[in-house]
Amino acid sequence: MPTVAQHFAQSGAAADLRSRDDAARTAAPVVLMVSGGADSTALLVMACTSKLNLRDGRGPARIARERLHVLHVNHHLRGAASDADEQFVRDLCERYGVPLCVEHASFSEFNGQNLEAAAREVRYAAARRYVRELCQQTGAPRSVARILTAHTASDRTETFFMNAIKGSGPAGLSSIPRRRNIIVRPLLDMTHAELTRYLEVAGIAWREDESNKDTSYLRNFIRHRVVPVAAERNVNLEQAIGSTCDILGDEDAFMSQLAARALRTCIRREQDGLVVLDAARLASAEVAIARRMIRMAYKQIAPEERLEMRHVEAALACVAAGEGSLTLPGGVDARMEFGTFTLRTVMAREHLAAGWLPVPGSMPLANQMVIESQIVRVPRGVDPIAFVRAGGVVSDGAADQGGTPDSAPTDSPAPSNTSQTAYVDAAALGYAERDLELLSQGTSALPAEVLNARLWVDAPVPGDIMCPLGMHGRSKKLSDILGAAHVPVAERANVPVVRTSPGGAVVWVGGIRLDDRFKCTAASRLLIKLDIHAL
Numbered sequence: 001m002p003t004v005a006q007h008f009a010q011s012g013a014a015a016d017l018r019s020r021d022d023a024a025r026t027a028a029p030v031v032l033m034v035s036g037g038a039d040s041t042a043l044l045v046m047a048c049t050s051k052l053n054l055r056d057g058r059g060p061a062r063i064a065r066e067r068l069h070v071l072h073v074n075h076h077l078r079g080a081a082s083d084a085d086e087q088f089v090r091d092l093c094e095r096y097g098v099p100l101c102v103e104h105a106s107f108s109e110f111n112g113q114n115l116e117a118a119a120r121e122v123r124y125a126a127a128r129r130y131v132r133e134l135c136q137q138t139g140a141p142r143s144v145a146r147i148l149t150a151h152t153a154s155d156r157t158e159t160f161f162m163n164a165i166k167g168s169g170p171a172g173l174s175s176i177p178r179r180r181n182i183i184v185r186p187l188l189d190m191t192h193a194e195l196t197r198y199l200e201v202a203g204i205a206w207r208e209d210e211s212n213k214d215t216s217y218l219r220n221f222i223r224h225r226v227v228p229v230a231a232e233r234n235v236n237l238e239q240a241i242g243s244t245c246d247i248l249g250d251e252d253a254f255m256s257q258l259a260a261r262a263l264r265t266c267i268r269r270e271q272d273g274l275v276v277l278d279a280a281r282l283a284s285a286e287v288a289i290a291r292r293m294i295r296m297a298y299k300q301i302a303p304e305e306r307l308e309m310r311h312v313e314a315a316l317a318c319v320a321a322g323e324g325s326l327t328l329p330g331g332v333d334a335r336m337e338f339g340t341f342t343l344r345t346v347m348a349r350e351h352l353a354a355g356w357l358p359v360p361g362s363m364p365l366a367n368q369m370v371i372e373s374q375i376v377r378v379p380r381g382v383d384p385i386a387f388v389r390a391g392g393v394v395s396d397g398a399a400d401q402g403g404t405p406d407s408a409p410t411d412s413p414a415p416s417n418t419s420q421t422a423y424v425d426a427a428a429l430g431y432a433e434r435d436l437e438l439l440s441q442g443t444s445a446l447p448a449e450v451l452n453a454r455l456w457v458d459a460p461v462p463g464d465i466m467c468p469l470g471m472h473g474r475s476k477k478l479s480d481i482l483g484a485a486h487v488p489v490a491e492r493a494n495v496p497v498v499r500t501s502p503g504g505a506v507v508w509v510g511g512i513r514l515d516d517r518f519k520c521t522a523a524s525r526l527l528i529k530l531d532i533h534a535l
Helices: 004-011 013-027 038-049 080-096 115-138 153-166 192-202 218-231 237-266 279-284 287-301 309-321 384-389 433-440 478-484 489-494
Strands: 030-033 051-053 060-062 068-074 100-104 146-148 267-271 274-278 324-328 332-337 340-344 355-358 361-364 369-377 420-425 454-458 497-499 506-509 526-534
Touching (some): 038 080, 080 100, 100 115, 115 146, 218 237, 237 267, 279 287, 279 309, 287 309, 287 340, 309 324, 309 340, 332 489, 355 369, 478 506
Parallel strands (some): 030 146, 068 100
Antiparallel strands (some): 051 060, 332 340, 420 526
C-alpha cells in the first residue's frame, strides 16, 4: 500500500496543492503602513519599484501591484500638520496607483499607556482590521497576507537602548523582530540615513514630524543624545546592535521553546482563568527557564496584561519558600500551597452558585461539574454498611461513605472528572422512608413537604463547622478540614457543600468528607446517593 505522500505524488494532487498554495500566497494582500515620514515613504516607493523580502520563503522579490494596499492613520495629534501628512500620503498613493485606506483616531483614553504606545496600538489594530477585510474580499487566507512596517536599523538601535534603560530581559533586548506573525519589517537592515539619501537621489519628498525633536520623549532622547555618543566609539553602531539583536532573538526563541516544553510537564490543572503548576518541578527548573514558565503560565490566563521582573521574582520567591501569595497585574491571584503554585484570575475566583438540589434530581456546579441525588433502597437481608462500602451493589468489596480520614492525602481534593460519591441516611435528614420510597417511584399524589424533598448546595462559609466521619461526633472547622485535605485557598470557593438548608447543618463536603451525623448505619434502610461528576 502506498503512503499518503506517495499516493498524492502519484495522483498529481500534491502538485495541485502546491500550485493552489502558491497562487494564494501571490494573491494575498500586502498592507503598507505609511505615515508620510522618510522611512515609510521609502517603503512605499521600494514596494512599487524594487524587490522586498516578505519572509514568505521566496527571498527578495517584486510584489505584484494588485497586492499592494496602503494604510494611513491620522491621529490628529498635531492639528493641521496631521491633516497635511494625510494629504501627502493621498498624493503619493495616487502617484503610484496604490489604493489607500485612511483611519482617524482620537485619544481621550490611554488605558494606562503612554501616548506613543497608545498610538501604536491603534495603528496595528487598524492594520489587522484592514487585512481581515481585504482577505474576505479576495478569499485569500489571512496567514499568507502581510503587514509591512518601515522600521529600520536605526529604530532597532533606539529600541535596544530604550529597553536596556528600562531593564528589559532578552526578549526586550532583542528589540524589533524581523517578522512577528504576518507583520514584516523588510527595511530592518537599512538605516534612516540610508533611506533619506535614497529619497533625495530619487527626488522624492517626505514629511517631517517636528515632535521628533522633543527630547522629553525617551526615544527622541536616545536618538539625539545617546546614539551619537555611542557612534563615536563605533561608526557601524546600528549594524553591530542589529547583529546583537538577531543573536538575542534566536537565543530567546530557543529558550522559549525549552520553557514551553517544561511548562507542559509542570501543569497539573488548567481551565479558563486557572493554571495550577507542580511546585516541585517548577522549583527544580533552572532559574532562567522558571522565569519564562511563570510568564507563559500567566500569559495563558491574562494575555492582555504584562508582568514585570519584580512580579516574576516575587512569584518564584513564594515557590522557593513553599508558601506565600501575591496579586499580579490584572488582579491575578498567585498562591503557593500544598505543593502547587496556582494562578487564578478574578473571574475564575467567583464563588460557586448556591441553590437547591432536588431529591432525586441534579444541579450544575462550577467548572463544568454537576451534582446528582438519587434515592437508593438497601436490599432486604443486606448489611447497609457493607452495601455502601461496595458502592451501592450487593458485594463484599470495601469503600468509604464519602471522603477520606484527616491523615489520608488526596491528589484531587476538589471535584475532578472522576465520579465522587457519598451515601446519606435519609432518616437522619428527617425524611420518612415511606414518603421517599413513593417519591422514588414517581408517585405524584404526595404531601407538599414530600414533593419538596431537597438539599441546599453552596460554597464554604467562614465559621462553618461539621462532625467529620471518623471523629466520633467531635466537631471541627470546615476550613481546617479543607486545609487537611490540601485544598488551596484559591480553590475553596468552588468546593460544593451540601447542607440540610441554607445556613443549616453540613451534610457532605463534596468529594472530601461526610458528616458523621448523616452516615449510613446498621439501621439504615433508605439512602440518598450524592454523586459529583463532569457534565
